[in-house]
Amino acid sequence: MxxxxxxxxxxxxxxxxxxxxxxxxxxHYTIEEVYTPFPVHxxxxxxxxxxxxxxxxxxxxxxxxxxxxxxxxxxxxxEDWPRNIGGKPSFSFHQNMPAFVPIMFELTxxxxxxxxxxxxxxxxxxxxxxxxxNPDLRTTDDHFLVEMHIGDNDLEKVSKFLRDTGAAEISxxxxxxx
Amino acid sequence: MSSHYEAPIREPLVLxxxxxxxxxxxxxxxxxxxxxxxxxxxxxxxxxAFLWGLGCIVYTVSTGIGVWxxxxxIGWAWDITNFVWWVxxxxxxxxxxxxxxxxRQKWRMAINRSAEAMTIFAVVQAGLxxxxxxxxxxxAYWVLPIPNQFGSLWVNxxxxxxxxxxxxxxxxxxxxxxxxxxxxxxxxMIRDRxxxxxxxxxxxxxxxxxxxxxxxxxRFEEVSLVLAGLATxxxxxxxxxxxxxxxxxxxxxxxxxxxxxxxxxxAIFSGFAMVQTLLLVMRKVSxxxxxxxxxxxxxxxxxxxxxxxxxxxxxxTEYFIGWYSGVPYENYTYLSxxxxxxxxxxxxxxLIICNLIVPLSLWVKKLxxxxxxxxxxxxxxxxxxxxxxxxxxxxxxxxxxxxxxxxMFTPTFVDIGIFIGTIGFFFVLxxxxxxxxxxxxxxxxxxILKSSGAKYKALREAGKVMNGSDKRTSSSYKxxxxxxxTPVANxxxxxxxxxxxxxxxxxxxxxxxxxxxxxxxxxxxxxxxLVRVGRFNPANxxxxxxxxxxxxxxxxxxxxxxxxxxxxxxxxKMTKKDYDLLDDIIPSFAAxxxxxxxxxxxxxxxx
Numbered sequence: 128m129x130x131x132x133x134x135x136x137x138x139x140x141x142x143x144x145x146x147x148x149x150x151x152x153x154x155h156y157t158i159e160e161v162y163t164p165f166p167v168h169x170x171x172x173x174x175x176x177x178x179x180x181x182x183x184x185x186x187x188x189x190x191x192x193x194x195x196x197x198x199x200x201x202x203x204x205x206e207d208w209p210r211n212i213g214g215k216p217s218f219s220f221h222q223n224m225p226a227f228v229p230i231m232f233e234l235t236x237x238x239x240x241x242x243x244x245x246x247x248x249x250x251x252x253x254x255x256x257x258x259x260x261n262p263d264l265r266t267t268d269d270h271f272l273v274e275m276h277i278g279d280n281d282l283e284k285v286s287k288f289l290r291d292t293g294a295a296e297i298s299x300x301x302x303x304x305x
Numbered sequence: 306m307s308s309h310y311e312a313p314i315r316e317p318l319v320l321x322x323x324x325x326x327x328x329x330x331x332x333x334x335x336x337x338x339x340x341x342x343x344x345x346x347x348x349x350x351x352x353x354a355f356l357w358g359l360g361c362i363v364y365t366v367s368t369g370i371g372v373w374x375x376x377x378x379i380g381w382a383w384d385i386t387n388f389v390w391w392v393x394x395x396x397x398x399x400x401x402x403x404x405x406x407x408x409r410q411k412w413r414m415a416i417n418r419s420a421e422a423m424t425i426f427a428v429v430q431a432g433l434x435x436x437x438x439x440x441x442x443x444x445a446y447w448v449l450p451i452p453n454q455f456g457s458l459w460v461n462x463x464x465x466x467x468x469x470x471x472x473x474x475x476x477x478x479x480x481x482x483x484x485x486x487x488x489x490x491x492x493x494m495i496r497d498r499x500x501x502x503x504x505x506x507x508x509x510x511x512x513x514x515x516x517x518x519x520x521x522x523x524r525f526e527e528v529s530l531v532l533a534g535l536a537t538x539x540x541x542x543x544x545x546x547x548x549x550x551x552x553x554x555x556x557x558x559x560x561x562x563x564x565x566x567x568x569x570x571x572a573i574f575s576g577f578a579m580v581q582t583l584l585l586v587m588r589k590v591s592x593x594x595x596x597x598x599x600x601x602x603x604x605x606x607x608x609x610x611x612x613x614x615x616x617x618x619x620x621x622t623e624y625f626i627g628w629y630s631g632v633p634y635e636n637y638t639y640l641s642x643x644x645x646x647x648x649x650x651x652x653x654x655x656l657i658i659c660n661l662i663v664p665l666s667l668w669v670k671k672l673x674x675x676x677x678x679x680x681x682x683x684x685x686x687x688x689x690x691x692x693x694x695x696x697x698x699x700x701x702x703x704x705x706x707x708x709x710x711x712x713m714f715t716p717t718f719v720d721i722g723i724f725i726g727t728i729g730f731f732f733v734l735x736x737x738x739x740x741x742x743x744x745x746x747x748x749x750x751x752x753i754l755k756s757s758g759a760k761y762k763a764l765r766e767a768g769k770v771m772n773g774s775d776k777r778t779s780s781s782y783k784x785x786x787x788x789x790x791t792p793v794a795n796x797x798x799x800x801x802x803x804x805x806x807x808x809x810x811x812x813x814x815x816x817x818x819x820x821x822x823x824x825x826x827x828x829x830x831x832x833x834x835l836v837r838v839g840r841f842n843p844a845n846x847x848x849x850x851x852x853x854x855x856x857x858x859x860x861x862x863x864x865x866x867x868x869x870x871x872x873x874x875x876x877x878k879m880t881k882k883d884y885d886l887l888d889d890i891i892p893s894f895a896a897x898x899x900x901x902x903x904x905x906x907x908x909x910x911x912x
Binding site for chain 2: 129140142143160161162163164166167168170171175176178179182185191198199200203204207208210211212213215223226229231232233234235237238239240241243244246247248251253254255256257258259260261264267268269
């Protein structure tokens with residue numbers, strides 16, 4: 128990873144990109160990152176990315192929301208002030224449970240949705256004043272960019288190979304941070 | 306590619322010869338351009354209506370609810386009618402983005418952004434009414450279970466009005482993050498396309514630094530799917546809970562178990578009608594007719610037809626149960642013989658005509674695909690659904706159990722003014738949205754371009770390869786070096802750059818081909834071509850009439866000028882390599898030059 132140089136390979140079609148990514152991986156080159164203007168279905172599989180666990184977190188957040196609703200309403204309605212409001216039985220939670228269902232449901236959804244979205248923003252490191260990191264402005268429009276480290280590979284050989292994968296543009300970028 | 310297979314029976318969802326870039330351009334145009342006069346006129350009208358409504362709200366709150374037309378019998382009328390009406394309108398947005406996503410309906414993609422915007426703005430209007438219809442709205446925070454100095458005095462969780470608080474605020478906030486998360490890639494597109502530093506700054510903040518990495522997209526899609534899965538029951542629950550305001554009461558005509566599904570169906574019915582009303586105008590004004598096609602309109606009309614049918618069944622059920630129950634009080638409910646002939650007969654029949662009879666015309670395919678008729682029906686449905694809520698609330702309250710408390714309701718100008726104000730506020734928000742937000746989810750539309758775009762469908766039907774892989778195998782593609790000029794270090798591996806000054810990073814000044822070219826590499830390739838065939842210097846050369854070459858028309862001549870070819874001398878030096886390049890760059894070039902032997906003709910014309 129010490130290589131100061133990365134190459135940016137631009138493709139102008141998602142199908143060419145898919146084939147290219149498969150070929151690049153088949154030839155044991157390492158793809159650092161791919162930037163695309165829209166979700167290219169199956170690209171994460173082609174790149175060998177692990178599936179995301181956001182849905183699992185959402186489920187757990189939902190359970191938290193449900194518990195919050197139950198504990199809150201049980202404390203307020205049954206334990207703290209067990210009043211007689213319109214003849215509703217306030218002796219135990221389950222007796223008055225049907226009236227609590229709407230809020231139990233809403234809070235479950237509320238927690239599951241919002242906490243998952245916040246988790247997504249944090250995991251993907253996006254927030255209002257975050258600086259965009261796509262190296263080429265065209266990648267949000269109609270171009271697809273594959274970023275690779277050159278490492279010990281021969282630049283000429285790599286670029287010849289990338290050209291054959293259908294690249295529209297290849298450029299060498301000096302990575303100053305490395 | 307098999308992933309792009311689609312049954313030939315399906316109509317294209319993106320019309321015209323669109324590329325990915327065209328989608329960005331079309332969606333970005335209203336944001337990057339300037340508002341026209343009609344936008345300002347409509348915006349001013351909406352703003353005036355909003356300010357008028359605001360005045361009415363201030364008057365109500367400062368003077369008292371007595372300025373409305375309510376009385377001791379009818380304590381809810383226009384306020385809650387409008388509340389339920391706006392909440393109902395807000396339901397189509399989530400239906401389109403969430404339910405249609407779960408059902409993998411591709412046609413949702415062109416309309417979901419605006420439908421969600423409509424949801425947000427409609428729920429904001431709805432959210433006003435629970436506050437302003439309070440006698441003491443400054444104590445509204447007491448509905449929240451906050452620990453307090455009254456020995457911790459809590460709220461009562463048995464009331465549907467409190468459920469409303471939770472339902473509406475959850476619905477608004479979840480819809481908002483769903484909408485905003487979907488907007489991130491589109492804001493990023495605007496951010497990267499704008500030339501104005503101010504817009505760049507704004508859209509950088511709005512887009513949260515979205516960069517479009519594969520992992521981001523993978524999470525993005527999962528989040529969208531889970532949110533859709535959560536939003537779908539949310540939509541059903543929210544309007545169910547709103548219907549509980551009535552259904553859990555003991556008022557005849559309100560106390561009905563059919564209300565939850567019936568209200569939800571009505572909400573989708575009226576919501577889609579509002580989407581139609583807005584989109585039929587927007588597609589015209591914002592030039593989005595290639596994306597919001599007649600097919601989309603027809604699909605939405607089919608949903609209106611379906612939900613209208615469900616609502617009709619509910620009407621008939623209510624009417625039947627009113628009679629079948631044998632309860633005498635049911636005779637004066639909003640859907641009873643008494644309502645049809647009583648003092649509110651006009652409201653009853655407005656409901657029947659607007660919601661039951663007029664939408665039936667959509668069974669006719671010609672009318673379903675007719676834009677003007679659709680607009681008319683959509684307006685009628687919006688009116689009819691307002692009457693449905695008015696009838697449920699006012700008719701049932703006006704003749705309750707005790708004849709001594711029977712009463713009539715007449716709205717005052719304040720009732721009407723606040724309603725007009727919310728319509729104005731809604732349009733203020735929607736018009737601002739249409740000028741500053743990407744109104745079509747371009748990132749999503751790009752994913753269906755190849756499966757549902759008219760161009761690709763035509764190619765597929767002609768039996769041609771359409772996945773772009775033909776591009777790379779064609780001889781022309783591989784002949785060129787794709788190494789970009791910057792940085793200079795690359796030139797060590799580039800071939801065919803002889804006679805080319807690597808230190809001169811400027812491109813040919815005679816080339817004005819930005820409209821034709823999408824990459825630096827192609828600019829380089831044109832530069833290299835001009836090195837081969839000679840450059841045109843306007844200072845000491847005059848352009849030849851290239852149209853004298855066979856099959857060169859005015860458009861082709863202009864294209865040739867754009868890539869810097871002006872003289873017979875240049876054309877005469879062109880070889881197959883140059884033809885291949887032009888073939889790649891100029892649309893409709895199609896190896897014409899080679900076939901017609903341009904070089905030969907130009908050599909003759911030179912003399």
